[in-house]
Amino acid sequence: MRGGSVAVVGGSIAGSAFAGAAARLGAERVVVLERSPGRLEDRGLGICTHNDRFAELVDAGHVPPDTRRHRLTVRRWVTRGPAGGTGGAGGPDGRGRPLWVQPFPFHSHHWAVLWQTLRERTPEVVEYRPGTTVTAVGGDRGGAWTEQADGTRTPYDLVIGADGYRSVVRAAVCPEAAPEYAGYVCWRGSYDAALLDDLPGGAAAWPEEECATVCYPGGQVVLYRIPGLAPGSTLVNWVFYAPTPDWLRLDGPTAVAAGALSDEQLDGMREFAARQLPPYWAAVIARTPRERTLLQPVYDLAVPYRTAGRLLIGGDAATVVRPHNTSGAVKALQDAHTFELAGRRLGGRSWGPLLAAYDRERTPAGRELVDLGRSLGRAQVTAAPDWSVMDGAAMADWWQGQLSGGPGFGGHALGRAG
Ligand SMILES: Cc1cc2nc3c(=O)[nH]c(=O)nc-3n(C[C@H](O)[C@H](O)[C@H](O)COP(=O)(O)OP(=O)(O)OC[C@H]3O[C@@H](n4cnc5c(N)ncnc54)[C@H](O)[C@@H]3O)c2cc1C
Structure with a gap:
């Protein structure tokens, strides 16, 4: 050749x-x-x-070692928890009942x-x-x-x-x-991490190196920070796995691009988040501007x-x-x-x-x-399991079961x- x-x-x-x-x-x-x-x-x-x-990939010469990226070290799994159980609906800081903290040796990138x-x-x-x-x-x-x-x-x-x-x-x-359609969608969003300061608890409630995974019956949201396009800036990035919205037409593998969602569609997603997630994480999602929110069916x-x-x-x-x-x-x-x-x-x-x-x-x-x-x-x-009965030991077993082989x-x- x-x-x-x-x-x-x-x-x-x-x-x-x-x-x-x-x-x-x-x-x-x-x-x-x-x-x-x-x-x-x-x-x-x-x-x-x-x-x-x-x-x-760095050793093989495909990407340079100084590629701008954001370091993540732990993945904290949380849920709203049973009403009246440890942590209640949102926990003392509104971030939910901790389920498990898992080592997470990853970096995040801006695509x-x-x-x-x-x-x-x-x-x-x-x-x-x-x-x-x-x-x-x-x-x-x-x-x-x-x-x-x-x-x-x-x-x-x-x-x-x-x-x-x-x-x-x-x-x-x-x-x-x-x-083949997997039967659910992911909503995605990103925005300047400085906007977290406006939330109750602010940005400090969510450590920079933590990937949060917020579990609810029928889905989960994964949230982490990524580098912004401008050197030195940081963005919040989230992926919200959720049921297929009634209005979505699945007549071909396609996504709804950022900025193309209607007010009604966005409100529907935000209301769903408010019902299912601990208040801090629902607020993180609600903060996302329309032009930075999109929807992708999972295939x-x-x-x-x-x-x-x-x-x-x-x-x-x-x-x-x-x-x-x-x-x-x-x-x-x-x-x-x-x-x-x-x-x-x-x-x-x-x-x-x-x-x-x-x-x-x-x-x-x-x-x-x-x-x-x-x-x-x-x-x-x-x-997904019944999150309300899961604890650290059960989560670790459950995770191993998913990876076997x-x-x-x-x-x-x-x-x-x-
Ligand atoms: C603009 C953009 C942003 C993305 N952002 C993210 C992200 O934030 N997070 C994430 O996890 N993944 C993202 N992806 C997807 C991600 O790049 C892929 O999942 C993965 O990296 C594999 O990439 P790929 O190059 O195989 O496919 P893709 O990234 O999907 O690239 C396919 C490319 O082919 C071009 N193309 C398609 N059909 C034709 C055609 N007929 N003629 C000429 N060109 C064509 C498309 O415009 C596109 O640039 C993004 C993809 C694109 C294109």
Whole structure:
């Protein structure tokens, strides 16, 4: 594969990483075709990475060690608690009855900071074409092509699909694979952490290194801080797993973008939070501006194979894992790493063996992650325990039960799966 031309469809986390990998493997021309014409960084929220997984990616040269991120050390699980029980509805500080404090060796990132970091490190040979929507792809063992809405077809030696969960490239690689709705949604929000000072108890009630997990019957909210876009700033970031709202149409895997929720839809979510959560956390959510609140249905997707002819898929195009496992970005970077490593191992002979090696290594790894995401989702949302009877010992057992046999919370170790 030394020399040759590569098109990468999608210029987000997976797209940037694959483009860099293809360039380092010696492709002569690497073009990233990204649908979005504007600034991707305006849309991102929080992503967490396990410290060990991040260190592996630093060692492998994908991200610099000084990538701006926020340190998390503990995960505090709380619930409203039984009326009249320890802590009552909100506990003395309104933060709920503690269930368990778990070590949490993770850092949080602003999606956009991570993405910018990857883009800055992309070799110069890579050409980004924002505002370019690919409508179809195809090819055979000898080559591949992309097509745009005006019918223009461009040939390449390889087309990489990094075009997310509604992937056009996946539709050509394995048309039978489609995301499956998990049966619940996540509402998400973020805002300047300085606004916490206005809440009763203020920002001090919630330690900076603590990821809070607030459990209620039928769901949970996960809240943590992330770095802001401006160096030195910090944002609050939350993910609220909740039942499907009556108004949501699920006629395709889609999200309601930040700023697009109506007053009624937002009020409905805030009232639900006020009924279910300890007062402090309901207030943290209610503080979120409309333009920073969005809704995503939760999906699962694992493909039976990732390559066909000279087409390849990676990142969310190949595997959509429920967010409980906090492995989305790591998994995308590991896909690109495996592709690059296989290319180096095979010494630039041809694309066929490289694609076969990538498929062999990443398809089972993706499936394991999806299975773990399902197991975590069942245990924490759709078949969650009665929180009112849980204590620290019961929580620790319950947690171990969710992980048994899986790839590990936060994703596979790079050496094992990659
Ligand atoms: C703007 C943005 C913000 C995000 N913010 C967060 C976040 O805050 N937290 C989080 O956990 N995850 C977030 N994600 C998702 C996260 O990036 C992924 O779950 C994970 O990192 C894997 O990324 P990916 O590159 O495989 O897929 P994605 O990040 O979904 O990227 C797919 C890319 O392909 C482009 N694309 C899709 N179809 C076409 C087409 N036909 N032609 C050309 N381009 C196409 C999309 O515009 C997008 O840029 C965000 C994604 C985007 C695009």
